Amino acid sequence: MARILGIESSCDETAAAVIEDGSNILSSVISSQIATHSRYGGVVPELASREHLRAIVPVVRLALEQAQTELSALSAIAVTQGPGLVGSLLVGITYAKALCMARGIPLISVNHIEGHIHAVASQNTIDYPALALVVSGGHTHLYEVREGFKYRLLGKTRDDAAGEAFDKVAKLLGFGYPGGPVIDVLAPHGNPEAVRFTLAKMKGNTLDFSFSGLKTAVLRWYEARDMTAEITARRELLASQHRPTLEEWLSVTPAATLDLLASFQRTVIEELLRRAVRAADDIAARSLIIAGGVACNSGLRAAAEASHLPYAVFFPAVGLSTDNAAMIAAAAFPKLARGEFADSTLKADASLTIG
Numbered sequence: 622m623a624r625i626l627g628i629e630s631s632c633d634e635t636a637a638a639v640i641e642d643g644s645n646i647l648s649s650v651i652s653s654q655i656a657t658h659s660r661y662g663g664v665v666p667e668l669a670s671r672e673h674l675r676a677i678v679p680v681v682r683l684a685l686e687q688a689q690t691e692l693s694a695l696s697a698i699a700v701t702q703g704p705g706l707v708g709s710l711l712v713g714i715t716y717a718k719a720l721c722m723a724r725g726i727p728l729i730s731v732n733h734i735e736g737h738i739h740a741v742a743s744q745n746t747i748d749y750p751a752l753a754l755v756v757s758g759g760h761t762h763l764y765e766v767r768e769g770f771k772y773r774l775l776g777k778t779r780d781d782a783a784g785e786a787f788d789k790v791a792k793l794l795g796f797g798y799p800g801g802p803v804i805d806v807l808a809p810h811g812n813p814e815a816v817r818f819t820l821a822k823m824k825g826n827t828l829d830f831s832f833s834g835l836k837t838a839v840l841r842w843y844e845a846r847d848m849t850a851e852i853t854a855r856r857e858l859l860a861s862q863h864r865p866t867l868e869e870w871l872s873v874t875p876a877a878t879l880d881l882l883a884s885f886q887r888t889v890i891e892e893l894l895r896r897a898v899r900a901a902d903d904i905a906a907r908s909l910i911i912a913g914g915v916a917c918n919s920g921l922r923a924a925a926e927a928s929h930l931p932y933a934v935f936f937p938a939v940g941l942s943t944d945n946a947a948m949i950a951a952a953a954f955p956k957l958a959r960g961e962f963a964d965s966t967l968k969a970d971a972s973l974t975i976g
């Protein structure tokens with residue numbers, strides 16, 4: 622029985638988890654900083670590091686306690702090396718190193734994107750080769766995943782990540798941060814055909830993504846209208862109520878704006894799925910893995926299902942889509958088996974890549 626403690630602090634979640642044998646989640650603790658960042662409409666790096674510093678010790682302690690695991694019972698401690706915010710990554714890495722050194726526990730470094738893939742791979746029986754679409758606030762990447770977790774990057778965003786596009790549109794229209802969950806619940810109340818957006822045409826690698834054109838189109842739509850009253854109403858709602866209900870959002874969002882949100886979300890989903898399906902065909906994929914925060918999106922899940930693809934499509938379980946440490950511990954398991962350890966020279970790498 623190998624138990625790994627995972628530590629994740631790459632962005633705005635401080636998380637720790639204990640996993641047994643690569644898939645059995647004994648505990649998964651996530652301390653979110655959303656309340657700190659939401660009023661700024663995005664993550665403020667300086668505040669993020671400070672919050673991680675505050676949270677790291679209690680979060681790790683709680684994860685061990687809930688898993689009824691002593692440090693001495695751990696086979697390794699896994700930590701996110703990157704990509705992410707360097708000041709945030711440093712908090713997790715420094716703490717993981719200190720625990721490993723003090724207790725003589727092996728250290729394993731994990732790539733955050735690989736973690737998102739393992740959030741799905743560790744909980745399902747995947748046939749390889751698989752195509753992985755990793756869609757979050759920081760990434761929109763397509764990877765070929767072969768047996769033994771060998772990766773090849775097939776395409777990525779040239780500008781914004783898909784989650785970032787959700788967040789920026791939400792911020793522009795006064796829906797706060799993060800934007801994905803709000804747009805997700807409001808989109809079904811609008812007409813997805815109402816606003817026609819042009820799909821991105823990519824020169825060079827046609828498996829790359831671009832969301833800047835879509836973002837600009839939303840900005841033009843916004844500039845052509847006077848939205849002051851509804852945006853003010855939404856900001857007031859957010860200020861009075863940290864997490865407004867669907868009914869409250871609907872009461873401050875006219876039909877035209879709901880149509881915009883529905884059309885925007887439909888376009889993002891179309892951009893994501895058409896490239897993922899093409900890439901999957903290119904590599905004769907036997908499974909499709911969709912991971913990362915945007916994989917929570919119900920429209921994306923429904924569209925993937927409605928496509929009746931000739932291979933199985935896997936999404937993360939609840940709690941494993943957005944940032945968490947269970948996925949970091951899961952990704953470390955094959956590395957433990959291969960004896961791939963890090964040492965005290967491990968450094969944060971804000972733009973770490975895989976494949």
Ligand code: KG4
Nearest residue numbers: 757758759784799801805914915918943944
């Ligand atoms: O994976 P994650 O927690 O952090 C990164 O690694 O970036 O993803 C966060 C992103 C945010 O941009 C958020 O708006 C988006 O995931 N997100 C969603 C949904 N839930 C979270 N996007 C669309 N629909 C959702 N339901």
Ligand code: ZN
Nearest residue numbers: 757914943944
């Ligand atoms: Zn992430």
